[in-house]
Amino acid sequence: xxxxxxxxxxxxxxxxxxxxxxxxxxxxxxxxxxxxxxxxxxxxxxxxxxxxxxxxxxxxxxxxxxxxxxxxxxxxxxxxxxxxxxxxxxxxxxxxxxxxxxxxxxxxxxxxxxxxxxxxxxxxxxxxxxxxxxxxxxxxxxxxxxxxxxxxxxxxxxxxxxxxxxxxxxxxxxxxxxxxxxxxxxxxxxxxxxxxxxxxxxxxxxxxxxxxxxxxxxxxxxxxxxxxxxxxxxxxxxxxxxxxxxxxxxxxxxx
Numbered sequence: 001x002x003x004x005x006x007x008x009x010x011x012x013x014x015x016x017x018x019x020x021x022x023x024x025x026x027x028x029x030x031x032x033x034x035x036x037x038x039x040x041x042x043x044x045x046x047x048x049x050x051x052x053x054x055x056x057x058x059x060x061x062x063x064x065x066x067x068x069x070x071x072x073x074x075x076x077x078x079x080x081x082x083x084x085x086x087x088x089x090x091x092x093x094x095x096x097x098x099x100x101x102x103x104x105x106x107x108x109x110x111x112x113x114x115x116x117x118x119x120x121x122x123x124x125x126x127x128x129x130x131x132x133x134x135x136x137x138x139x140x141x142x143x144x145x146x147x148x149x150x151x152x153x154x155x156x157x158x159x160x161x162x163x164x165x166x167x168x169x170x171x172x173x174x175x176x177x178x179x180x181x182x183x184x185x186x187x188x189x190x191x192x193x194x195x196x197x198x199x200x201x202x203x204x205x206x207x208x209x210x211x212x213x214x215x216x217x218x219x220x221x222x223x224x225x226x227x228x229x230x231x232x233x234x235x236x237x238x239x240x241x242x243x244x245x246x247x248x249x250x251x252x253x254x255x
Contacts, residue, residue, distance in 0.1 A: 021063040028060025030132040032178030036171035042081035042093035055091035100205030112215035117158030144186040153183035154219035173243040183220030193252040211237035
């Protein structure tokens, strides 16, 4: 038995995927799609669902075919799989073979269930600047806008993917968690490159809301001249917490 367990832990595989240029973000493939791809590849490899992911980004991933190296770190009902794009990104994905059950502490956002996103004006991000924005529908709730020089580094929006794009529930959540610009952009009046260098996300069980809309809060928790951390919460249309994320970003300043 010990020999079989050791062999399972050492199990590796390589899968290929193709990133389309229309999913570019700031300089490379959109970080949320990258996170979703790594999480789904790892979970599929061990016939499980992703429940959490911690990813480190070293360089932008460019469009085209890439190879993802998968390594089973720990097998079992709750496992761990390493997913790596050599020289670009690596992630540790926590997986579960058990279907999500009922939540003991259902964190509910009552505001979400009371609002109607279709009645709000859309936020249109320039597709030539961030091509992936063509795939999301964003309806701001608060007054924050990118480069409006506002007082608070926080965006509150309704958001949805325009289509499913073949993603799982957790994959869609991963994309939406990274769909907004850095919270600091709400306080700025001109662009600054602020790439994500580390992102951790956790996915929660939810009931069927009957809607493709999500309520999202995204803010900068702290920043210095060189670094910042963003925190994000994603709720279903009926107010259930669907996913949370925390991102460490590098602030690239000229001069």
